[in-house]
Amino acid sequence: MSFNVSVLKKDFPLLSREENGEPLIYLDSAATSQKPQKVLDVIDSYYREINANVHRGAYRLAEQATTAMEEAREKVSSFIKSDRSEEIIFTKNATESMNLVARSWGESNLNEGDVVLVSSLEHHANIVPWHQLAESRGIEVRWIPLTESGLFDLTDLDRLLDGVKLVAVSGASNVLGTVPPVRMLADAAHNVGALCLVDASQYVPHRPTDLAELGCDFLAFTGHKMCGPTGIGVLWGRSELLESMPAFLGGGEMILDVTKEGFTTNTIPWKFEAGTPPIAEIVGLGAAVDYLESVGMENVLDHEKTLTSYALQTLSDRFGNDLIIHGPNDVSVRGGVLSMCYQDVHPHDVSQILDSHGVCVRAGHHCAKPLMKLLDVNATVRASLYLYNDESDVDALADALEATGQFFSP
Ligand SMILES: Cc1ncc(COP(=O)(O)O)c(C=O)c1O
CATH class of the missing domain: 3.90.1150.10 (Aspartate Aminotransferase, domain 1)
Known part of the structure; x- marks a missing residue:
């Protein structure tokens, strides 16, 4: 031990x-983890001591809340070894993170006949958004088979990759525990000009995460399975991709300007964070990262x-x-x-x-x-x-x- x-x-x-x-x-930590006292304390003191809306306040309290939130972004970024914290998008959960990719990147990059390759052990959160794109854009959802023991059966990978624009796989299965060869799949995706998304909901909480080792283009995970609060998830994406993608939700925070004729979007990450963010949850996730790093x-x-x-x-x-x-x-x-x-x-x-x-x-x-x-x-x-x-x-x-x-x- x-x-x-x-x-x-x-x-x-x-x-x-x-x-x-x-x-x-x-x-039952695959469903949700328990929370350490330190995370509970940070959330409590956030509300007691620095609660204010972020980014738009010109007073000290609001600046403190904004700093706490942006510091948490830095912590999450370094936890997964990203060197650009603007690549960390805060969402509601992993489900929303994957829907963001499907709706924003998928709707603007996928066309009839394009293939999204998933595996047969995926969580519905990494299936249904692609089924929805099959309905709206006529894409094909293709399945990596499994071996008897629940590993990815990649014997026919070349054929599976034909026409693929996105490989979207779990970093670790929430049912079988299987940890697939993500790096190899990301490389294979890139070799055919496709991108790779990893559903890391069961990966990030349980092992060191190094984006350079994983080699993927998007990584989705969820705070409540890694000692953090519910209501907070993360999407990491390569900045050049995030910059080229249209906003997902519209409203406050995500704009630079709005006129009667239209709007211009904010820079990343805020372009994808419409409305008041879950500030206390973000700060709580930062504390969860501190806790896991201390262990x-x-x-x-x-x-x-x-x-x-x-x-x-x-x-x-x-x-x-x-x-x-x-x-x-x-x-x-x-x-x-x-x-x-x-x-x-x-x-x-x-x-x-x-x-x-x-x-x-x-x-x-x-x-x-x-x-x-x-x-x-x-x-x-x-x-x-x-x-x-x-x-x-x-x-x-x-x-x-x-x-x-x-x-x-x-
Ligand atoms: C592998 C996997 N992906 C996605 C999710 C969805 O997480 P959330 O419900 O927090 O969005 C889960 C949660 O059970 C999961 O285990």
């Missing part, structure tokens, strides 16, 4: 909550790898063929998301029994219905690990699963 989880757990007030007299076991993202990654290995081993030792864990076994190509089917018990029943033992997991299609169809299931039980989980959480999951088996045994 590269850091002391029992100490770190104390940073997260909600993790001291009890369920039925037992400590809460939170294994160290290399440490987070090492810890999650060790814990994922432990979970895969423990669950397979204890349940054998009674428990199917979808996705790759090799922790060098997967994150700590464990999607499971237990005997023939419905995932919702499993999660209800786990809940009665204080174990929070998610049951359902995880907003990845095409993947569910491929796996030939309607739903799975998903346990997801984060920096504040340890072996005792995995053991509690295994014990509660055993109790589930006993509950449903004839």
Whole structure:
């Protein structure tokens, strides 16, 4: 273990909550992470001490709020190793970030017959915006198949890339944990003149992010899965692309001038930030970045790898063929998301029994219905690990699963 989880757990007030007299076991961080006290404090003191609207106030308080917001942009920028903070666009969430690319870049660059290549394990947020473009512009949405173990099957990549204008793939799957070879896909996209968008919602919170290593053109992620508040997401894009793209939403903040005849747009990033931004959430995201950096993202990654290995081993030792864990076994190509089917018990029943033992997991299609169809299931039980989980959480999951088996045994 590269850091002391029992100490770190104390940073997260909600993790001291009890369920039925037992400590809460939170294994649903792929849905949303818990928040450290430092993030809560920063949001609280933002409202208590410097709350004012940003960018247009000519008084000290408004300047302080503006500075806090723009400092958070700098923090997010350096967290993903961007050297230009104007390339960081604040959105509502990852979903909005990908819709921004589809609506702004897609509507002005894609035409009938152009192809957007996605993978078969994508979240709906990286599917539906392209389906919408298929309806509005006649583009084709094409699918990278998966291998039996849930990796990208790239044997036919040359054919898959024919006519492609955008490769839009997940940096890490929210269902299988799979971490695809993004750099290789970005290079392959560029070789055929296409761009590459990475849905990094499950990537940025869990491992060091280096844009130069990823080699993509757009990166979308969401604050609430990385110890930050809800209501704040990020789109990073190459400045030359962002500059050439039309504004997404219109209104205040995003203009330089407005007349009765028309308007001119602001420079990036504000061109894409219409209206009053979620200032407290942005400042809170900056605090989340500070927190994760204080732990160290290399440490987070090492810890999650060790814990994922432990979970895969423990669950397979204890349940054998009674428990199917979808996705790759090799922790060098997967994150700590464990999607499971237990005997023939419905995932919702499993999660209800786990809940009665204080174990929070998610049951359902995880907003990845095409993947569910491929796996030939309607739903799975998903346990997801984060920096504040340890072996005792995995053991509690295994014990509660055993109790589930006993509950449903004839
Ligand atoms: C891989 C992936 N992409 C996108 C999203 C959407 O995130 P948000 O709902 O914050 O926009 C999620 C959230 O579950 C996700 O796991």
